[in-house]
Amino acid sequence: xxxxxxxxxxxxxxxxxxxxxxxxxxxxxxxxxxxxxxxxxxxxxxxxxxxxxxxxxxxxxxxxxxxxxxxxxxxxxxxxxxxxxxxxxxxxxxxxxxxxxxxxxxxxxxxxxxxxxxxxxxxxxxxxxxxxxxxxxxxxxxxxxxxxxxxxxx
Amino acid sequence: xxxxxxxxxxxxxxxxxxxxxxxxxxxxxxxxxxxxxxxxxxxxxxxxxxxxxxxxxxxxxxxxxxxxxxxxxxxxxxxxxxxxxxxxxxxxxxxxxxxxxxxxxxxxxxxxxxxxxxxxxxxxxxxxxxxxxxxxxxxxxxxxxxxxxxxxxxxxxxxxxxxxxxxxxxxxxxxxxxxxxxxxxxxxxxxxxxxxxxxxxxxxxxxxxxxxxxxxxxxxxxxxxxxxxxxxxxxxxxxxxxxxxxxxxxxxxxxxxxxxxx
Numbered sequence: 143x144x145x146x147x148x149x150x151x152x153x154x155x156x157x158x159x160x161x162x163x164x165x166x167x168x169x170x171x172x173x174x175x176x177x178x179x180x181x182x183x184x185x186x187x188x189x190x191x192x193x194x195x196x197x198x199x200x201x202x203x204x205x206x207x208x209x210x211x212x213x214x215x216x217x218x219x220x221x222x223x224x225x226x227x228x229x230x231x232x233x234x235x236x237x238x239x240x241x242x243x244x245x246x247x248x249x250x251x252x253x254x255x256x257x258x259x260x261x262x263x264x265x266x267x268x269x270x271x272x273x274x275x276x277x278x279x280x281x282x283x284x285x286x287x288x289x290x291x292x293x294x295x296x
Numbered sequence: 297x298x299x300x301x302x303x304x305x306x307x308x309x310x311x312x313x314x315x316x317x318x319x320x321x322x323x324x325x326x327x328x329x330x331x332x333x334x335x336x337x338x339x340x341x342x343x344x345x346x347x348x349x350x351x352x353x354x355x356x357x358x359x360x361x362x363x364x365x366x367x368x369x370x371x372x373x374x375x376x377x378x379x380x381x382x383x384x385x386x387x388x389x390x391x392x393x394x395x396x397x398x399x400x401x402x403x404x405x406x407x408x409x410x411x412x413x414x415x416x417x418x419x420x421x422x423x424x425x426x427x428x429x430x431x432x433x434x435x436x437x438x439x440x441x442x443x444x445x446x447x448x449x450x451x452x453x454x455x456x457x458x459x460x461x462x463x464x465x466x467x468x469x470x471x472x473x474x475x476x477x478x479x480x481x482x483x484x485x486x487x488x489x490x491x492x493x494x495x496x497x498x499x500x501x502x503x504x505x506x507x508x509x510x511x512x513x514x515x516x517x518x519x520x521x522x523x524x525x526x527x528x529x530x531x532x533x534x535x536x537x538x539x540x541x542x543x544x545x546x547x548x549x550x551x552x553x554x555x556x557x558x
Binding site: 174177180181182183184187188190191192193194195196197198200201222223224226227230231254255256258259260261262263264266267268 | 360361362363364365366367371374375376377391392393410411412414416418421424425426446447448449450451452457458459460461462491494495496498499501502504507508509510511512
């Protein structure tokens with residue numbers, strides 16, 4: 143038994159075939175290499191995201207040279223505070239300590255960024271000082287050693 | 297004659313309508329059944345991690361410990377070269393002050409980088425607290441779902457990342473994030489957000505904000521490891537995620553979160 147095939151069917155089939163081929167070819171060139179390896183994204187992007195350079199070295203890097211400060215710090219209330227909290231990003235200093243000097247912040251405002259009175263700070267969380275009353279005109283580090291705050295100078 | 301034709305016509309209509317209704321009911325039933333099954337799966341807490349050899353990161357922020365010093369926001373900008381203008385942040389701090397009259401005062405001057413000056417007199421304050429904000433690294437994040445090109449995704453470690461080479465800067469994810477954690481980088485013109493310092497994690501270092509937090513208010517850890525510090529903390533404290541009703545699968549847990557926080 144012979145089926146009647148309308149003449150537009152082969153033409154349509156050809157058109158569809160061409161269209162699908164074109165789509166597959168384009169898709170091959172447009173979809174990036176590692177796309178879809180782990181999910182709907184470029185797997186190579188995971189590596190791209192590990193590439194930025196670090197700026198904060200982490201305090202273990204500091205203690206390699208500054209063992210004395212580690213020992214000092216361990217004896218007082220600032221023991222849990224990492225070096226770069228106050229001294230700023232230190233990776234450049236770790237790599238080249240001769241040229242890149244570390245930040246040594248001073249001033250009442252700097253200490254006050256943690257220790258100034260504020261109703262939002264729990265008393266149990268931090269020791270607070272009224273900067274407008276406590277030894278006005280004096281710099282905090284004139285009396286307190288920042289590494290050992292309760293070992294008063296003088 | 298004309299009567300019988302019309303009857304036949306009616307029968308045809310009736311049978312095809314019945315067929316149609318049957319098909320429609322099957323499709324609708326299957327759809328509802330599938331979505332019902334799917335939703336019960338979705339309701340599971342923080343989706344099941346796939347690759348068990350990798351950690352599955354979660355974050356805890358303890359509001360009782362935060363002192364609003366701004367070191368985290370500052371360190372984040374330094375570490376990730378975030379533009380210094382006061383409207384680009386990967387992490388920032390807000391101060392909430394609930395006054396005695398019940399009104400709530402919310403401030404975040406320059407994201408809290410320069411610290412906070414108490415602007416409500418102490419006698420008017422019912423309670424006040426700081427809320428550090430950052431990407432929640434949701435396991436069902438709306439931002440990754442809306443990306444039209446697959447340029448943002450959740451890494452196997454549960455960190456939501458951006459593919460900067462592939463992002464077209466359409467801003468869809470920026471408006472999709474219910475926590476306001478994304479922005480368009482003014483120079484690169486692509487979306488930018490907290491990566492939980494993915495480049496540091498891979499080197500075995502803590503994220504910059506957690507490295508510098510003086511009070512240990514921020515904590516990150518492996519949720520998969522049932523003996524990790526973070527899992528222990530979550531067990532011992534009553535924590536809450538932001539906007540739980542949105543079911544984003546947030547993995548940023550706040551300890552002592554007040555209902556005023558939005």
